[in-house]
Amino acid sequence: MESYRQTVIRIWPNGREDAPVDVVPTPGAETDGPEALFGEGCGPVFVVSGTHAFGRLTTPDEDEATLGGLYWGLGFQGEDWLPSVSTSPERQWVEKGALVKGVDEGEAISTASHHGQDFVLRWDASGLTPVATREGVDVGGDEPVAVQLTPARTGCPMRCGADGVCKMYGGPWTSSSITAAYFWSRHCDLLLDAFGCDVCEGEGGGGLIGGIDLFTPSREGGWQRGAPRTLAQIRGA
Structure with a gap:
């Protein structure tokens, strides 16, 4: 699906009270890796959504419960994570979630699957790549898309x-x-x-x-x- 390759991710590197940045797909351009934001040696990071659990239609209250469970689980396990919001370029949909550092791909997939998510987004030096958490989920291939960091526009x-x-x-x-x-x-x-x-x-x-x-x-x-x-x-x- 093309939506996985057009996903814009908003991150609050120092918490929601500080200035956010956007990770924006820029196909064909030189990519920014997570090291550009978090420093050398950061390694791959993973974006796990906390909405539309198990592929169902969901209400805002149900999405909030899924997100709360994800945040609680990450905190309980002592993971290093930040709040994130994934969206389409036109903001037709949003997926609140978490950017998780210091885990491998298998751990990220396990966490996402536990909370009913069909995919994770891996961000590394080669770009942003959607990764399915189970068989039968079409994420449109495993070719990474280049991304660049931009200051977030925080108006309307x-x-x-x-x-x-x-x-x-x-x-x-x-x-x-x-x-x-x-x-x-x-x-x-x-x-x-x-x-x-x-x-x-x-x-x-x-x-x-x-x-x-x-x-x-x-x-x-x-x-x-x-x-x-x-x-x-x-x-x-």
């Missing part, structure tokens, strides 16, 4: 990090505009949670509260309608 995530306030799509006029506004609002929430925003400081641009849960976007497709929500869930949104 709905505008791919640009400055300026985002504008809601849709509105409270017709059934189709209400639906559009609801999906826009949920995607805004998803990106604010993943990336934050230096423009609105994470407050968002407003939106609509709906009576259904939504399944989060993945590499396979966008938002999908999920289960009906209770009145308590709606009021707590």
